[in-house]
């Protein structure tokens with residue numbers, strides 16, 4: 044009996060034990076699977092969580108940058124329907140008859156990307172061309188999936204066939220160390236690039252706006268500089284690739300206007316700063332801010348008595364849009380006449396960043412203009428435009444931006460005065 048009972052109860056007990064073990068194993072497997080799931084998909088999910096939170100961070104930063112930049116210029120109310128896009132920015136719904144297809148060459152760069160934000164939010168279709176030499180995909184990443192937006196990796200030195208209504212032709216490195224890195228390429232960009240864009244404008248009957256520069260005035264002997272001043276440029280100096288390139292680009296604009304009736308606009312941009320400047324841009328505003336935030340020496344080239352007048356990027360963008368859409372077709376200075384010596388500017392940045400940086404004077408750079416200040420009478424009269432963001436407010440936003448870049452990416456070694464290639468991938472994000 045006992046044996047029977049044992050043998051009878053034996054297998055059932057064994058079955059019970061086996062069953063329990065199975066349940067336990069299953070249970071462990073489930074737990075394990077789950078925990079594996081957390082780890083691996085958690086790896087994935089951590090990374091996807093991370094990337095989505097990074098994305099959120101980027102989007103929120105982009106959003107606040109754009110909102111801050113637009114605050115002073117956006118028409119309030121307006122009445123047009125607006126749609127929130129994926130990046131949280133409001134895009135006006137334009138009727139087909141009002142919606143234009145707008146090409147922005149150099150649209151992934153510092154100025155270009157701010158212009159793209161304005162045009163996209165106004166409800167236009169925007170095509171960005173960029174060769175990503177100084178432009179960065181991350182500057183326009185927040186529009187990449189929007190149906191009104193197209194990003195094309197293309198160098199304006201090569202012709203391109205597109206159908207557009209307006210062309211903002213910005214493509215060209217603008218920082219002295221970058222445009223001097225490959226002077227022949229800089230010349231090609233301003234000449235062949237502008238020729239190609241003018242050819243396109245002629246073919247499709249698009250209005251074209253060239254972003255020229257205060258550098259066409261060279262080392263000016265007239266101060267401040269009105270558009271009627273012809274300039275003082277050394278045609279064979281290290282800056283000539285840019286200065287003369289832009290001067291001949293302007294010449295081409297008016298030759299095409301005269302000969303082929305192309306509808307042209309020319310903006311002469313004075314020193315501009317703001318968020319999305321390349322951390323290795325090498326120009327004075329980004330260099331001084333980055334140096335000051337890291338308590339590194341602030342590098343002044345020469346005696347620091349040279350002057351510059353600084354405008355915030357949203358003012359520039361507003362000026363460009365007004366020039367493009369107005370009737371005035373002659374060259375127009377777009378800049379803020381608020382003038383500083385480089386010495387005073389370094390003190391201003393130190394004060395705003397509460398930095399303990401020391402000032403260090405390096406050798407002066409060749410042909411560095413000794414003074415620069417725009418006469419904006421024409422812009423005021425013809426466009427009803429003048430800057431509305433004071434330098435201190437603009438600098439506060441730019442300092443905040445670079446503080447964020449430093450927090451995310453760690454140390455930045457600013458670009459010095461020598462010709463150099465921009466560091467960091469332009470196409471990666």
Ligand SMILES: O=C(O)[C@H]1O[C@H](OP(=O)(O)OP(=O)(O)OC[C@H]2O[C@@H](n3ccc(=O)[nH]c3=O)[C@H](O)[C@@H]2O)[C@H](O)[C@@H](O)[C@@H]1O
Nearest residue numbers: 217219256258312313314315326327330342343344349411
């Ligand atoms: O920012 C701009 O919009 C302009 O910048 C440059 O012109 P530049 O005035 O020479 O620009 P910076 O390199 O910012 O130099 C401004 C002054 O600061 C000085 N600087 C620059 C950088 C630095 O680290 N330290 C320093 O003392 C330069 O020698 C120069 O006197 C471009 O050539 C222009 O086309 C462009 O419009």
